[in-house]
Amino acid sequence: MTITEKILAKHAGKIKVEPGENIWVDVDILLTHDVCGPPTFAIFKQQFGIDAKVWDPEKVVIIPDHYIFTSDPCAKRNVEILRDFVSEQNLPHFYDVGAEMYKGVCHVALPEEGFALPGQVLFGTDSHTSTAGAFGEFATGIGNTDAAFILGTGKLWVKVPETMKFIIDGEIPSYVMAKDIILKIIGDIGVDGAAYRTMEFAGSGVEAMDMESRMTLTNMVIEAGGKNGIIEPDETTFAYLTKRTQRSYEPVTEDKNARFHSVTRYTSEQLLPMVAKPHSPGNTAPARELRKTKLNRAYIGSCTGGKLSDFYAAARILKGREVTIATYTVPATTEVSAGLKSTRIDEQSLWEIFENTGCKIGPPSCAACLGGPADTFGRLNQAEVCISTTNRNFPGRMGSKQSQVYLASPYTVAASALTGQITDPEDYL
Amino acid sequence: MSSIIKGKAFVLGDDIDTDQIIPAEYLVYRPDDAEESKNYGRYALSGVPSAKSGLPAGNIPFVAEDGCESDYRIIVAGKNFGCGSSREHAPFALQKAGVQAVVATSYARIFYRNVIDGGFLTPFESKMDISIRIKTGDVVEIDFNQFKLFNRTTQEEYSLIPLGEVAAIVQAGGLFEYARINKMV
Incomplete structure (x- = not known):
């Protein structure tokens, strides 16, 4: 069996499962946030009763992150609903807004807090829950009804997916990031190219990646329609976890005779900085073919491109230079934000580099990645043309329907922020 | 469940994502509040670019200005309907606008699950x-x-x-109803 099949079989109490089979699995962690938590809790109470208790408070993780720094009264009210539910249910894992333990973007916070664990089953009320698959677990996004069902029962039905394996062979060029690789794959297979399937990443290129880069790969499988993304856990995974958590877990590895829907191999010469043009993550082209595309906004942030290593990459290019277009940077979490101050390149902290080059730095949250309320930091309120490290460039995704979004790696976004047009970062490294 | 659904069709293209079905700025409204939840009908499909709203002509609003319900009962679309975010507000918005069925060539899987498990409407391929x-x-x-x-x-x-295999959940009216019939909850 594949890694995904083995995890699902184990959580269904079965020795073996086959792709296409519908099974009921036991859930290890349910993740929710401020947008989908409140309606999930409403369904939970409606279905299980006003006095119902969640199946296991230790397994519910609530990380508000979407609409945090806004004056929108409905958005604020939704955070209040989270607070009420947490206090009523006595839930220990809540990262409240304004509290010392506030984190920010849930998919980056989850592993930081040691909740992304090999061999486990994670469901979250957000499509980018797939991110945690980088730790060798089955992780996927669900809606509010499914989440409410889990809250009451600890179980959910799933159809066992077929696995598409992507092998990245050899050394990845220094100017290519994980974001370029996943954009390349999405462009090749299309935005529904992995529909209902697992995307598994392997090969020496993936083995050489740190955890944050691996998370970028599994984060964007949903943009190819994938059910989950997964990477076999290894020493890099275990080293990350040792620093983060005491929780126990049982890693799952692939069987030698595992069967795949397909196996696709990429070699280093196929990899180069990629950009997804408006209005689809699958509308890709190499950055160098889009030179002279004029921009007036750059954005660095989100679960895809707002991790410390993403900011480090951008800072390498920006240092000692000045941006020529409005550039908004949003660290995914408070930990990333602190890292901007404690991490240095030569004599300057990353925070100083962003400030000195003319970038605006916002507080940790999802911010403008998905538009949000009108007063959201970095939101595209008009016909801006933006290059962004985020994950989606659907019409109106970052705000106005008149805006256009190009998706790229932190290197490419930083280089483009300097020139005001799409720029291949190879020239700046 | 009645065996016939009849109404005017609203036609869309491929890859209609959930940001187009219900833009993120409107997700702040409570689906469980009768008054507030009317906003989901009001803004359903408001993220679709005008030229692609109501094909083949385009520039047809799905919901009339100041309205909370659509005249169109059936959505007809191409491939990968409902791609993107997992927001269950998307099928809910279509239901609130009065949509009873979607007919598409294919669906993105989270949207498909949400439609069926939430019992919002019937997704046909x-x-x-x-x-x-x-x-x-x-x-x-x-x-x-x-x-x-x-x-x-x-x-x-x-x-x-x-x-196919999801028919039992659709016929039950959603995941909870299905689970009750099967004595799972």
């Missing part, structure tokens, strides 16, 4: 891409028993794919 054959405003009729879609405006008929 068409054997061929009928979004290029039906015009917005055509009166269409879906027969659940025959798995056929009849275009009453043009007198054409098309085959739909039987619901």
Whole structure:
């Protein structure tokens, strides 16, 4: 069996499962946030009763992150609903807004807090829950009804997916990031190219990646329609976890005779900085073919491109230079934000580099990645043309329907922020 | 569940994502509040670029200005309907606007799950891409028993794919109803 099949079989109490089979699995962690938590809790109470208790408070993780720094009264009210539910249910894992333990973007916070664990089953009320698959677990996004069902029962039905394996062979060029690789794959297979399937990443290129880069790969499988993304856990995974958590877990590895829907191999010469043009993550082209595309906004942030290593990459290019277009940077979490101050390149902290080059730095949250309320930091309120490290460039995704979004790696976004047009970062490294 | 759904069709193209179905700024409203939740109907499909709203002509609003319900009961679309975010507010918004069925060539999986487990409406798959054959405003009729879609405006008929393994959940009216029937909750 594949890694995904083995995890699902184990959580269904079965020795073996086959792709296409519908099974009921036991859930290890349910993740929710401020947008989908409140309606999930409403369904939970409606279905299980006003006095119902969640199946296991230790397994519910609530990380508000979407609409945090806004004056929108409905958005604020939704955070209040989270607070009420947490206090009523006595839930220990809540990262409240304004509290010392506030984190920010849930998919980056989850592993930081040691909740992304090999061999486990994670469901979250957000499509980018797939991110945690980088730790060798089955992780996927669900809606509010499914989440409410889990809250009451600890179980959910799933159809066992077929696995598409992507092998990245050899050394990845220094100017290519994980974001370029996943954009390349999405462009090749299309935005529904992995529909209902697992995307598994392997090969020496993936083995050489740190955890944050691996998370970028599994984060964007949903943009190819994938059910989950997964990477076999290894020493890099275990080293990350040792620093983060005491929780126990049982890693799952692939069987030698595992069967795949397909196996696709990429070699280093196929990899180069990629950009997804408006209005689809699958509308890709190499950055160098889009030179002279004029921009007036750059954005660095989100679960895809707002991790410390993403900011480090951008800072390498920006240092000692000045941006020529409005550039908004949003660290995914408070930990990333602190890292901007404690991490240095030569004599300057990353925070100083962003400030000195003319970038605006916002507080940790999802911010403008998905538009949000009108007063959201970095939101595209008009016909801006933006290059962004985020994950989606659907019409109106970052705000106005008149805006256009190009998706790229932190290197490419930083280089483009300097020139005001799409720029291949190879020239700046 | 009635075996016939009849109404005016609203036609869309491929890859209609959930940001187009209900833009993120509106997700702040409470779906469980009767008054507030009308906003989901009001803003349903408001993220679709005007030129692609109501094909083939385009520039047709799905919900009239100041309205909370649509005149269109059936959505006809191409491939990968409902891609993107997992927001269950998307099928909910379509339901609040009065949509009873979607007919698409294929669906993104989280949206498909949400539609079925939440019991919001019925998602049919068409054997061929009928979004290029039906015009917005055509009166269409879906027969659940025959798995056929009849275009009453043009007198054409098309085959739909039987619901298969999810039929039991659809017939029950959603995941909770299904689980109750099967004594799981």
